[in-house]
Amino acid sequence: MSQGDERGYGGNEPGSHPDDAYSTLGGTRQTRTRMHRSGDDDGYGRRPARTSRSLVMVVGVVVLLIAAIAFANQGGGDTSGDSAEKKPNTAGAGPTAATGTKPVQGKNGTIAAGFAHDEQGAQSAAANYAVALVSAEILQPERRSEIVRQIFVAERVDELDARFDQAYDKAFLDKVGLDDEGRAAPGMTYVSRTAPVGTKTTSYSDTSATVEVWCTGVFGTAGVSSTNPVSNDWFTMTLALQWANDDWKVDSFSQKDGPAPVNTDRTASNADEITKAVEEFGGFTYAR
Template identity: 80%
Template structure:
């Protein structure tokens, strides 16, 4: 489904653009057992050992004790889950899609994540969450749209973009997708606009600005027996230009283009009731890089 034909809100309104915390050691115990001698003195007593043998035995025991202490230096499981364990986890070599150990999101502002880390990872996390909000069913509702715009964009752009969103999602647009003036579907129908980021990429970064591309897929349309706009899936990439403002990453501008899209499979499509039920029962995620 084309972004421009169906949703029309993939870019700025008014324009179209293409720990594993592991406890080291645990509570393992080691027992050193000395071999029994075959010879004795007739009273069950072992013959006296020479000093060299005694020194060797003591040395082995000392080494074993030292090894156990080293293995257990992380302490008990509760202690290992503290900051030290987190530091060890984050220091491990992380692949491009692996968690880094840095907490990506500190808080939520309404339903949108906020309090992102002031680094490249935090910028990618912010971009992913903002992409979901910008292509959601909620942003088509006039009484919620202003809150979303205020939470996502830098203060200097809020008034301008709110006016552009209101103009883009006018009655004509809402009628086209089967919604009333309040952004609600007709009785018996469910409007679906659910986006899922597949990956993120930073194309520019500094301490105050960042440009992040978010590759997304999603489902869009109206579910219901009488729907003339059935739910289908789409693939697109959203580019967000961010600024560090108010101790968080905020959007200055954004645009969208189609793809990259994989080849469609021959899987049988679910009926309208199944789609509507899934949207109601399955909640969304907070996305983090």
């Protein structure tokens, strides 16, 4: 139903008359005319015809006065214009951070970089670095060296390069079904995907921070003949960070099991489903 179908919305169909409270005789559009008679000598002579024009003018003036008063009071005493200028900025806060601080400024290779120099930035850095440290790429010697240089402070790089090489030696790679380059056999897919569940800062200063990252993940080799099937795990990684070269970098880290929830009785997916999921679902840049 359009607005013109109801009374009071000004629908003027052909042959109809609008309801006008100020029209003649209740809207019947009839008029009375007082004719001057030649014998009228009562001293008053002919009375002028009364119209609604003067009443409409009075009402119009009143409306204008009310509008002017309302407009004068609308500013609430603030005539500086600052409120109008600040409104666009107020709505610009980032959806991932209540503080409005942009969590991640850029990337260093495939790893997030340029974290804010505050506690929020330290937690964001720790979450992203935990993912990199337990990724499938960390088992590939060439890629591992790049990761170490991207996330650790410069003075620890050479030491940690050697320690990682020792930890992920040939015996370890054989155990998980990978070759010397950290790659799975043809027809097999090695899976190591970590998802941070939450972060907690245990100490913080402008130059250093210690952050715990509670994680879950899937690890193993997907394939019909795999002796290391993909399974899930829960663990907490503790990262000691330093502010260096305008970013948070890792000085040291450790890992412990749990906290882990009760396992469900959900049926495990087969190797093909796991492989397809790893290939089709990309990872995230994590930020608090």
